[in-house]
Amino acid sequence: MKKYHKILVVGPSWVGDMVMAQSLFITLKNTHPDCQIDVLAPSWTLSLLERMPEVTKAIALPLPRGKFGLMARIKLGKSLRSEGYDQAILLPNSWKSAIPPFFANIPVRTGYIGECRWGLLNDPRKLDKKLLTMTVQRFVVLGLPVDAPMPPGCPKPAITISKDRQQAVIDKFKLTLPAAASVPDRPAAHSPSMEIKILALCPGAEYGPAKRWPTEYYAEVARHKIDQGWQVWLFGSDKDKADAAQINKDTSGLCTDFTGRTSMAEAVDLMSLANTVVTNDSGLMxxxxxxxxxxIAIYGSSDPGFTPPLNDKAQVxxxxxxxxxxFKRECPLGHTxxxxxxxxxxxxDAIDG
Incomplete structure (x- = not known):
């Protein structure tokens, strides 16, 4: 079997998918410990990739999501020729995602057939959806030989956070943490008798309202935990600010609302300080x-068997x-x-269990 040394992965455009892509990166490193993994992905994902130790370099795709940009993709591919990649692995199934590796003259270009990409791929794989029932499995398989046992084992993603990054967000947002919540190396964090009391709530889901648990339910959970002495932090993008504001209003403003106030990097570093997360099926999950x-992962219109949280501590x-x-954005029956x-x-009960 050929040993690929320098690999370009064309990454996905969704937060959750990029996290799951780390299982592929880990698989590649387990198989080829000396390989270099570069990832071509939208610029907003770069902060996630910086926190994945398997990735050597992240390359920003200079196009917004959904834009075809043929000439820009051809130009990008030609600019990558000097990198000398041995293999490209394409996680998106789109035709446009295969253009840069083709024009980069990468000798082995691996991906699912997708949108009739026969001419652009020379290591095409056929996706068996009945055998590979999970997104993470479909990613990992592309890093394995065609004759590898199926379905594959999938290592769990593990984002790395430094105490310096944690301290930076503590300082920026002027946070006062509970006595037991701490940056690593603070002795209190290792005391089994003290419980960290930060609850993170993620009420958003970019896909649509059929994946969003009601804000009044989130508020009720928040009120109970605040009454028990917990801090409650709200996470999300600008699109989630209205929901977060309603939750905060219903809790008399006692939550710390980070929605729309953080970069992706800051949200990740802040979440690393929490111990429990209640979330919809979303990228933040x-x-x-x-x-x-x-x-505690709440599923409505989506399938927990297809994109589950890859964590033994998760309760679905x-x-x-x-x-x-x-799989609809809005409930087709109108009741959710x-x-x-x-x-x-x-x-x-799940939080306390």
Missing amino acids: HVAAALDKKI ISLNLICAPC HCLTGITPDRVL
Whole structure:
């Protein structure tokens, strides 16, 4: 079997998928310990890649998501020729994602056939969705020989956070942490008798409202934990600010609201300070899993078997209704019972369990 030394991975465009891609990076390093892994991906993912020790270099794709940009992709590919890559692995199934590796003259270009990419790929793989039922499996397989046993074992993502990065966000946001919550190396963090009391809530889900647990339920969970002395932190993007504001209003402003105030890097570093995360099926759920947090993951329209949090501490809550998973952005039946039927008490029991 040929040993590839320098590999270009064309990465995905979603936060959760990029986290799961780390399982591929770990697999490549386990198979070829001396390989160099560079990742071509949207610029907003670079801070995640910086926290993955398997990645040597992250290369920003100079195009917004959804833009074809044929000439820009050809130009990018030609600019990569001097890097001397031995193999390219394409995680997206799109035709456009295969253009840069082709014009970079990378000798082995591996990916799923996707949008009729026969001419652009020379190591095409056929995806067996019944055998590879999870997204992470589909990523990992592309780093293995064609005749490797299926389904593959998938190492869990593990984002690395330094205490300097933690301290930087503590200082920037002027945080006062609970007595037991600490940056690594502070003695209190190792005391088994003291519980870290920071609860992170992630009420957003970019895909749509059919993946979002009701804000009033999040608020009820927050109120209970605040009454018990916990700090509650709210995470999300600008799109989640209204939901976060409502949760904070319902808790008399006692939550710390980070929605729309942080970069992706800062959100990751802040979340590393929490010990428990309640979250919809979202990119931040996968970030929390890769940070090895205790997670209560709430699933509505999506399938926990397809994109589960890759973490042994995670507890998935799904009602498994006959109408779910529907994979719709909005409930086609107009009631979202798959989410409203999950009570705050059930989530609180999972937090305390």
